[in-house]
Amino acid sequence: MRYAMAIDTKRCVGCADCVVACQTENNVPEGYCRDWIVEETIGAFPELQLEIRSERCNHCADSPCVRCCPTGASHYEEGGVVLVNHDECIGCKACIASCPYDARFVHPEGYVDKCTFCIHRVREGKNPACVDVCPTHAMIFGDVDDRNSDISKALRTRKYKTLIPEAGTEPHVFYLL
Ligand code: SF4
Numbered sequence: 001m002r003y004a005m006a007i008d009t010k011r012c013v014g015c016a017d018c019v020v021a022c023q024t025e026n027n028v029p030e031g032y033c034r035d036w037i038v039e040e041t042i043g044a045f046p047e048l049q050l051e052i053r054s055e056r057c058n059h060c061a062d063s064p065c066v067r068c069c070p071t072g073a074s075h076y077e078e079g080g081v082v083l084v085n086h087d088e089c090i091g092c093k094a095c096i097a098s099c100p101y102d103a104r105f106v107h108p109e110g111y112v113d114k115c116t117f118c119i120h121r122v123r124e125g126k127n128p129a130c131v132d133v134c135p136t137h138a139m140i141f142g143d144v145d146d147r148n149s150d151i152s153k154a155l156r157t158r159k160y161k162t163l164i165p166e167a168g169t170e171p172h173v174f175y176l177l
Pocket residue numbers: 056057058059060063064065066082098099100101102103104114169
């Protein structure tokens with residue numbers, strides 16, 4: 001089993017419902033976020049296009065944040081989900097410095113926080129909160145090891161990219177093009 005997310009750049013309208021849903025679901029303190037919207041102009045004139053992306057931790061398979069954590073607080077859970085054990089985190093910020101995606105922040109309570117792929121919901125058979133609320137159904141969450149999952153089908157039939165692949169972290173958030 002390997003959990004991943006596919007986000008359709010053709011469907012995302014940048015409404016930020018995913019950001020609000022995440023803040024509510026995960027009690028993200030005001031002024032912080034586990035996911036965010038990026039608008040980027042891509043292509044060359046006159047073929048310019050606006051790409052809108054909902055971004056978050058990429059739950060990398062070769063995560064520098066896990067490798068550099070001195071206490072083991074940053075670790076892999078089932079399905080390759082990267083989590084931070086709050087009790088073991090000493091707030092040294094080594095992981096923040098190592099993440100190419102700027103996906104982590106120091107929670108006001110002193111530990112480092114980030115997207116969890118809503119593993120607490122996934123364990124109950126639900127989708128992550130951001131996936132559930134998306135009004136355009138731009139996000140698919142699932143098991144890429146299951147050939148019959150919606151995400152596997154999307155990755156077989158659509159072109160896609162990952163962000164900053166040259167960082168070599170094997171990100172598992174895929175952007176459908
Ligand atoms: Fe770690 Fe950053 Fe990759 Fe998330 S995106 S697993 S925080 S390196």
